[in-house]
Amino acid sequence: MSIASDISDFMGWNGEDQDEVSVYVAGMTISGWQNVSIRMGLEVMPSTARIAFTEYQPDGGYTLSVDPGMRCKVLIGTDLVITGYVSVVETDTDSNGNLMEMEIDSLSIDLVECSAEFATYQMSSTNALAICQQVSRPRGVTVTSTQGAGNTDIQQFSVILSETAYEVMERVCRLAGCIFYDQPDGTVLLSPVGATQASGSLEEGKNIEHISTRRSLRGRFSEVRAIIQNPVVLFTPPDSDDYVSQMQAVSDPVNAVATDPGVTRSRPLLIPVELGDADYAVAKQRVQWEVARRYGRSQVIDVVCDSWRDGSGKLWTPNTLVRIKRKSWQIGQIWLIAEVEFVRGEDGSRAQITLMPPEAFKPEPLLLPMQSNEAVAAANSSIGDAGADKTAVQQEDI
Structure with a gap:
């Protein structure tokens, strides 16, 4: 028998309310909610739920007993959203009885x-x-x-x-x-990033009740350039014009440069080429990633949506691409759902959604370990005894 069927049998619930939150624990279903918060995201591990309810369950006519460590499932309607453990149980007793708060973590907590x-x-x-x-x-x-x-x-x-x-x-x-x-x-x-596409859109003035944006230039650079990280002999003082040409000598062979048109003043960033990067292929990907990732992280939109579900009735889900429409934009834009929190309280149900450009979550291009190790071994094997007769010159590690 499915979890949804167990809940239906226990509560007499027929699924008419597709946003009814249910917690199935120790063979029981918890009801009598005071408030609910369910949080999931690409950088939220484990997924969590925080639920307040009365210790006495009026639907079943019994007093609920829940202990930390119990396995449980959290559902919204018939949609399973979290499978995990009860991590924290708090009780607050007053003249009206016992109010319990339960925190649930997905299995990934371990x-x-x-x-x-x-x-x-x-x-x-x-x-x-x-x-x-x-x-x-x-x-x-x-x-x-x-x-x-x-x-x-x-x-x-x-x-x-x-x-x-x-x-x-x-x-x-x-x-x-x-x-x-x-x-x-x-x-x-x-x-991969953006594995699914949401049905419908998030639209200001329709299903978006509140919207806030954050745009920043912190951590963004006008130019990202990869350089060969070798000792550079300084034949002239570092503050002379020749120093610029020497810097070009360690970057021009790589030919890996990316620019951010959104940064109008000079803000350079140098990144080292990894040892073993044949033809500087990873370095060329890395500079592009630096610009794209930093741009993505600098653009954040937080919306409060009046529904927990998209146009097809599917719950808003992290790593989903969604079209967002604003009154100030001529056309809608495709953004990525980074985090979603389903909240229910005295003022009703809301979905608090954090969106960023997909570039914000693109993984960093890296050199695989064996390639790096082989390059280190080759470099070490080429070192002879000639280093014993080093000329005393000024050097700077770049």
């Missing part, structure tokens, strides 16, 4: 808080998905992927003994160029 366990702490000839699955398995969390995310072969990968499983997965997914986040059934999904 990936975030617990140290990683492996049969071996150094792996070779595997892919990112397999590493994430291995580190999550001891915590009872399943990892899946979509659209080929995590299929990147990682020839060599070492785990730091003090790392949590989440920290391991974060490093692995950066190497694989994908993101990972919670799923309603308690699994973790590896995915």
Whole structure:
């Protein structure tokens, strides 16, 4: 029997209210809500729910007993949104009885808080998905992927003994160029950015009740340039004009430059080329990523929507592309849902949604470990005894 059927049998609920929040724990369904907050996001792990309710359940005619550590499921209508554990239980007693508050975390809480366990702490000839699955398995969390995310072969990968499983997965997914986040059934999904498209749109004056924006130039640069990180011999004082030409000598061979047209004054950023980056391919991707990522993070839109669902009746979901329309814009723009919080209180139900440009979550291009190690070995093997006769010249590490 499904969870939805159990709830229907227990409460007599027929699904007419598609936004009815239900918590299924210890074979019981909790009702009598005072307020509800359910939060999910691309950078929110674990997904969480905070729910206040009366200890006495009028629908069932019994007093509810809930303890931290119990497995539970949170549903909105018939849609499962969180599978996890009760983490915190608080009670507040007054003349009107006992009010309880319960905090629920998705199963990934153990990936975030617990140290990683492996049969071996150094792996070779595997892919990112397999590493994430291995580190999550001891915590009872399943990892899946979509659209080929995590299929990147990682020839060599070492785990730091003090790392949590989440920290391991974060490093692995950066190497694989994908993101990972919670799923309603308690699994973790590896995915590219913007895996789905929402039906309908978020439109100011219609389903958007409130909107706020944040635009910033902090952390953005007019030019991002990759340089060869070698000792540079300074034949002239650093403040002379020749110093500029020497800087060009370490950047021109790479030919990796990206500009941000939104930054009008001179704000340069130099990034080093990774050792082993053949033909500077990663450096050329990296400078473009720096500009795009920094732009994406500098543009944030927060909206309060009057519905928890999009035009097709699907709950607003992180990593979903959605068209947002503002009165001041001539045409709508496609943004990415970074975070969503479903809130219900005395003033009704609202969805608080944070949106950013998709570029904000693009993973950083990185050189795979084996390629880097091979380059280091080659560099070390080429070092001879000639270094013993070094000429005393002024040097600066760039």
